[in-house]
Amino acid sequence: xxxxxxxxxxxxxxxxxxxxQLGVEGLAVxxxxxxxxxxxxxxxxxxxxxxxxxxxxxxxxxxxxTFAKSKPVLGTCAGLILISDEVIGALPDQELIxxxxxxxxxxxYGGQLNSFEGSVVFADGTSENVAFIRAPKILEAGNCEVLAxxxxxxxxxxxxxxxxxxxxxxxxxxxxLHKLFISLVEEHQS
Amino acid sequence: MTNNTTESTPLVKSxxxxxxxxxxIMDVVNAEQAIIAQDAGAVAVMALERVPADIRAQGGVARxxxxxxxxxxxxxxxxxxxxxxxxxxxxxxxxxxxxxVDYIDExxxxxxxxxxxxxxxxxxDIPFVCGATNLGEALRRITEGAxxxxxxxxxxxxxxxxxxxxxRTIFGEIRALxxxxxxxxxxxxxxxxxxxxxxKQVAREGKLPVVLFVAGGVATPADAxxxxxxxxDGVFVGSGVFKSGNPVARAAAIVKATTFYNDxxxxxxxxxxxxxxMVGINVNDLPAPHRLSERGW
Numbered sequence: 248x249x250x251x252x253x254x255x256x257x258x259x260x261x262x263x264x265x266x267x268q269l270g271v272e273g274l275a276v277x278x279x280x281x282x283x284x285x286x287x288x289x290x291x292x293x294x295x296x297x298x299x300x301x302x303x304x305x306x307x308x309x310x311x312x313t314f315a316k317s318k319p320v321l322g323t324c325a326g327l328i329l330i331s332d333e334v335i336g337a338l339p340d341q342e343l344i345x346x347x348x349x350x351x352x353x354x355x356y357g358g359q360l361n362s363f364e365g366s367v368v369f370a371d372g373t374s375e376n377v378a379f380i381r382a383p384k385i386l387e388a389g390n391c392e393v394l395a396x397x398x399x400x401x402x403x404x405x406x407x408x409x410x411x412x413x414x415x416x417x418x419x420x421x422x423x424l425h426k427l428f429i430s431l432v433e434e435h436q437s
Numbered sequence: 438m439t440n441n442t443t444e445s446t447p448l449v450k451s452x453x454x455x456x457x458x459x460x461x462i463m464d465v466v467n468a469e470q471a472i473i474a475q476d477a478g479a480v481a482v483m484a485l486e487r488v489p490a491d492i493r494a495q496g497g498v499a500r501x502x503x504x505x506x507x508x509x510x511x512x513x514x515x516x517x518x519x520x521x522x523x524x525x526x527x528x529x530x531x532x533x534x535x536x537x538v539d540y541i542d543e544x545x546x547x548x549x550x551x552x553x554x555x556x557x558x559x560x561x562d563i564p565f566v567c568g569a570t571n572l573g574e575a576l577r578r579i580t581e582g583a584x585x586x587x588x589x590x591x592x593x594x595x596x597x598x599x600x601x602x603x604x605r606t607i608f609g610e611i612r613a614l615x616x617x618x619x620x621x622x623x624x625x626x627x628x629x630x631x632x633x634x635x636x637k638q639v640a641r642e643g644k645l646p647v648v649l650f651v652a653g654g655v656a657t658p659a660d661a662x663x664x665x666x667x668x669x670d671g672v673f674v675g676s677g678v679f680k681s682g683n684p685v686a687r688a689a690a691i692v693k694a695t696t697f698y699n700d701x702x703x704x705x706x707x708x709x710x711x712x713x714x715m716v717g718i719n720v721n722d723l724p725a726p727h728r729l730s731e732r733g734w
Contacts, residue, residue: 256459292456296515300478362449365442378452418452
C-alpha cells in the first residue's frame with residue numbers, strides 16, 4: 248500500500264511523517280505521474296483557495312477529480328473544503344474536487360483569532376486532542392457516516408471512498424483518523 | 438467559543454504558520470495587486486502602503502499602513518492577510534489585532550520604534566512573524582512569542598545574496614548545535630544569547646520549533662527555488678513581483694518554482710517570458726546605515 252499526500256502547498260510533511268509512524272509508505276504528490284503511483288490520496292491542510300488555484304494552474308484538477316471518484320481520499324481542513332460538494336464562504340469561482348456530500352462552511356469558527364485546540368470523540372469512544380485552525384465546519388453531513396464529533400457536532404465524516412475532517416490530527420500527533428483511513432484503503436484493495 | 442477548547446495556544450499559533458508551508462507570500466499595496474497575487478496561487482499577502490524598494494527610494498519614516506488600506510485588501514481576497522508593524526511598536530500591533538489581520542510582521546523594513554526591545558508577542562492572540570539573520574536572533578524572537586521566522590535578506594534590493602547568507606547561517610548554526618554534546622549546550626545558549634531550554638530543543642530536533650521562510654531580495658523563479666532547495670519552508674516576495682515588467686506572469690512563475698523547486702525543467706520553463714525583472718540594487722553598494730537587515734537585535 249502506498250498513500251500519496253498532495254504536496255502543492257500546505258503541511259504535507261506532517262502527514263507523511265504520520266504515515267511513516269504508522270508503518271505505511273507515503274509519497275509526496277505533485278504531478279500526474281505521482282498520482283498514478285499511489286493507491287490513495289491525502290489532501291492536507293493549507294490554504295484551500297491556494298491549493299485550488301494551484302490544482303488548476305498546474306493542470307492537475309481533472310486528474311485529482313477522477314482519482315477521487317473511485318480511490319480513497321482523505322481531506323483534512325483545506326482538504327475537506329476541496330472535496331465537499333457545497334462550500335459556503337469560498338470564492339465565487341473557486342474550483343472544487345467535490346464528491347463528499349456535505350455542506351461545509353469555510354473559516355466557520357472565525358478567522359485566525361478563533362483557532363483552537365480541542366478534543367474530538369470518535370464513534371468507538373476514542374478521544375484525541377487535535378487542532379482546529381481557521382477551520383471549516385460541516386454544517387450538513389447528509390448521507391455521510393459521522394466518524395467523530397466535537398461538542399456533539401460532526402467534525403469527521405465518511406462517504407463511500409471519501410473521508411473528510413475539519414481538524415488537523417497531524418499537528419498534535421493524533422493517529423486515529425489516519426488509522427481509519429488506512430483501514431478504508433485496505434478494504435478498497437481487498 | 439464552545440466548551441472543551443483552548444484558544445491561541447503556541448501550537449495553534451505556530452500551526453497557523455504550518456498551513457502556509459510550501460507557499461509564496463507577496464507584498465501588495467492595493468486590492469488589485471492582492472487579487473493578482475491570489476490568482477497566481479500566493480498563500481498569503483503582505484499589505485503595505487509602499488513596497489520595500491519604494492520605502493528605500495523615498496526614505497523618511499516608514500510606519501504601519503492605514504487601516505482603510507488594510508480593510509480594502511482584506512475585503513478583496515480570501516487568503517490570509519499579513520501587515521507590518523515597526524519593531525517594538527506594540528500599539529501598532531494592538532491596532533492590527535483590533536483590525537483582525539491574520540498575521541503581524543514585526544519588521545525591520547519599517548523604521549524601528551524601539552532600538553532596545555522587541556514587542557512582547559505573548560500578549561497577543563494573533564500570530565507574529567519576525568525577521569532573523571542568524572539562529573540566536575531567531576531564538577530570541579521565538580522566546581518573545583514569534584510563531585514564524587523569516588530570514589531577513591535585504592528587502593527592496595532584488596539582490597538575493599543576503600537572503601542566502603542568512604538562511605545558510607541559520608541552518609549552519611542549527612547543524613553545529615546538533616553536533617554538540619549535552620554539556621556543551623549551556624555555553625551554546627550563552628553564545629547564542631537564547632534560553633537554554635529552547636537551544637536544547639533545537640539541538641535535539643535539528644530544526645527550529647516554528648516555520649522558517651526566506652525573505653529579502655527574491656526576484657526570480659530561480660531565486661525562490663534556490664531558497665527552497667536550501668531548506669526554506671516558503672518564500673516572501675516583496676518588491677520582486679510588482680516592480681517587474683510583467684507582475685501577473687512573474688507571480689505565477691515564482692509560485693510554480695516554489696512548489697516544483699526540485700525540478701529544473703519546471704523551473705526553467707517557469708523562467709521564460711517574464712519580461713524585465715526588477716532592476717535591483719547590489720547590497721554591497723548600499724551604505725551600511727541603509728541596510729535594513731541590521732535593524733533588530
